[in-house]
Amino acid sequence: MLEFAVLGILHDSPMHGYQLRKRLRELLGWMRAISFGSLYPTLRRLQRAGLISEDLSADTAWDGTRGRQRRARKVYRLTAAGKQRFAELAADSGPAACDDESFGVHLVFFARTPASARMRILEGRRRRVEERREGLRCALARPGEGIDHYTRALQQQGLEASEHEVRWLNELIAHERAEQGFESK
Amino acid sequence: MLEFAVLGILHDSPMHGYQLRKRLRELLGWMRAISFGSLYPTLRRLQRAGLISEDLSADTAWDGTRGRQRRARKVYRLTAAGKQRFAELAADSGPAACDDESFGVHLVFFARTPASARMRILEGRRRRVEERREGLRCALARPGEGIDHYTRALQQQGLEASEHEVRWLNELIAHERAEQGFESK
DNA sequence: TTCGTCATGTAATGGGTTACATGATTAC
DNA sequence: GTAATCATGTAACCCATTACATGACGAA
DSSP: OHHHHHHHHHHHSOEEHHHHHHHHHHHHTTTOOOOHHHHHHHHHHHHHTTSEEEEEOSTTSEETTTTEEOOOOEEEEEOHHHHHHHHHHHHOOSGGGGSHHHHHHHHHTGGGSOHHHHHHHHHHHHHHHHHHHHHHHHHHHSOOTTOOHHHHHHHHHHHHHHHHHHHHHHHHHHHHHHHHHHHTO | OHHHHHHHHHHHSOEEHHHHHHHHHHHHTTTOOOOHHHHHHHHHHHHHTTSEEEEEOSTTTEETTTTEEOOOOEEEEEOHHHHHHHHHHHHOOSGGGGSHHHHHHHHHTGGGSOHHHHHHHHHHHHHHHHHHHHHHHHHHHSOOTTOOHHHHHHHHHHHHHHHHHHHHHHHHHHHHHHHHHHHTO
16 A cells, blocks of 8 residues: 555655655545655665665755755655556556555556556446445344444444445546547547 | 454443454444454453453353254453443543544444543544545645646545535534433433 | 754554464254 | 354464654754
């Protein structure tokens, strides 16, 4: 998850750790802010795996106006292997990709995801949410013993949220199809 | 989290592990199904901590009709210390209690949570969701570079979900207040 | 001079997962 | 007889967190 997000962000442009984290919260910060304690080890791991390269920033090491030295920053950039790995992860439309969090990350990088994979992911996510929706409909239909009104309220809210998300996904899917149709003309 | 959920369920009635897991998914399964690999170690831990007691089921060890022996099941029940611990956890309205998952678990056990704590938790959750909502409104207001239409769609969906949840929380809070007013008459 | 933010990292811990191992009971 | 479900557990692992440690730079 973090690996995928990091590769996705570096796909756009090289960046150093601190900057990366800011971009991370800008893009998916409202889902979760990630901590340095997991970011830096991840960067090191990716570097060791040859997916990103690390070099001390040359361009910003010196402040041109005053010739003062800034703290050296490590700038990470995607390698060819990293691009390939990103492509693999982005195209993965398995069950794991349909989790709340994971789906969000995938969607953020849709611009760099092939159209066919986008479709599979959207449909996989829709199926997932539909299942949750059906489960909740079922639970609400038969009252079941030991389910108090608070729990029912929570289930009701979950049901409405699911219904809303399915509608949203339907729109996205329709939009995708329209674009694909347009492109293949 | 698991600890809290287990204590909450055993608060109602003693149960063995397998049964506990079913109840767990019945109550909050649509958020996440927990695995035995984490349930059993948790039960052991709680037992060692003196929060639950474990005894081999006497009532079901023998099938009365045929005198056949079932596999011995360990039935867990809440101890006095366990009840106290549950009360502590249930009354905790700190930031951790306002997370998506944690809030759901708290709500499910609201029937065994004092009214004042219920109020604090609901308001804490509302504030949390309002913050997310404001963050998203802000993000959507200023387009920001490098935010494509997929990301924006996700943010828009997040915003609508937040707005919906705030309305839902407002209803719950109003309902709580009405009940409290009624009771104190 | 002190506070906030930039910047990078380590260590200990937590809270879960999957996969594996075992075996009885029930329904077809 | 064979598959599903009941029932309990262990071991290896994963991915993240918090707390800690360090230090430079800019602004008040």
